[in-house]
Amino acid sequence: MLLSIRAGLRASEIARLDWSMVTDGRGRVGRLIELPGRVVKYGMARRVPVHPELRAALVALKRLTPANRHSGPVVASERRGTYDNAPAQPMKPKAIVNWFAATCREAGLEGCSSHSGRRTFVTRAARLVHKAGGSLRDVQQLAGHRSIETTQAYIDGDADSQRRLVRMM
Numbered sequence: 001m002l003l004s005i006r007a008g009l010r011a012s013e014i015a016r017l018d019w020s021m022v023t024d025g026r027g028r029v030g031r032l033i034e035l036p037g038r039v040v041k042y043g044m045a046r047r048v049p050v051h052p053e054l055r056a057a058l059v060a061l062k063r064l065t066p067a068n069r070h071s072g073p074v075v076a077s078e079r080r081g082t083y084d085n086a087p088a089q090p091m092k093p094k095a096i097v098n099w100f101a102a103t104c105r106e107a108g109l110e111g112c113s114s115h116s117g118r119r120t121f122v123t124r125a126a127r128l129v130h131k132a133g134g135s136l137r138d139v140q141q142l143a144g145h146r147s148i149e150t151t152q153a154y155i156d157g158d159a160d161s162q163r164r165l166v167r168m169m
Contacts, residue, residue: 001103003075004117006051007033008125008143011100011114012093013040017074019065022050022058029058035144046144118143122154127161 003009003017016039024030031050037043050058061074065088073090091099097114104112125139132138140151 001100001117002051002054002057004100004114005120006054007048008118008121009033009035009048010041010118010144011096014075014114015073015091015093015096018071018090019062019074020071022074023062029055029062031055040144042144042146044144044146046141048142119154119156122151123156126151126155127158 003014004011009017013035017033017035018039019027021034021036021039022029029050033048033050035046035048037045040046058074065072072088075091075096076088077091077095100112100114100116104116122139122143125142126136129135129139136148136151140148143151143154145151
């Protein structure tokens, strides 16, 4: 869930995320998620800074993986190969989508999907980017969108913010 909400990853990116993309040379969880072109939409590689809450969750998850494994899926399928010590297999993107749907349903959240966290990430980033000294282009790059129009379509409006904005003018 945090990979979607705190890093804005797509279900397909979560499914393809490998420990080598989130760890440094020593195998420790790093400060960036390095998404190579082979795992992202349109082949547009990108780097996403790791939110502290997400980093803590990744560190905890990393502790559950074999000590010598610096690669392999971050989100592994429960299924393994034919041998007990077979390497972990990544989940399929559709399985990630289904997991999100089931989890949201169990939580009583209607209308949520695997993309909801990503939309939340983009909307929050767009609302806060000015405080970081950035622009909507930075949000576009974090999201891995080819066009700024796509990024804009993700951003939800807020009536209270609009009223405050008009009063400030």
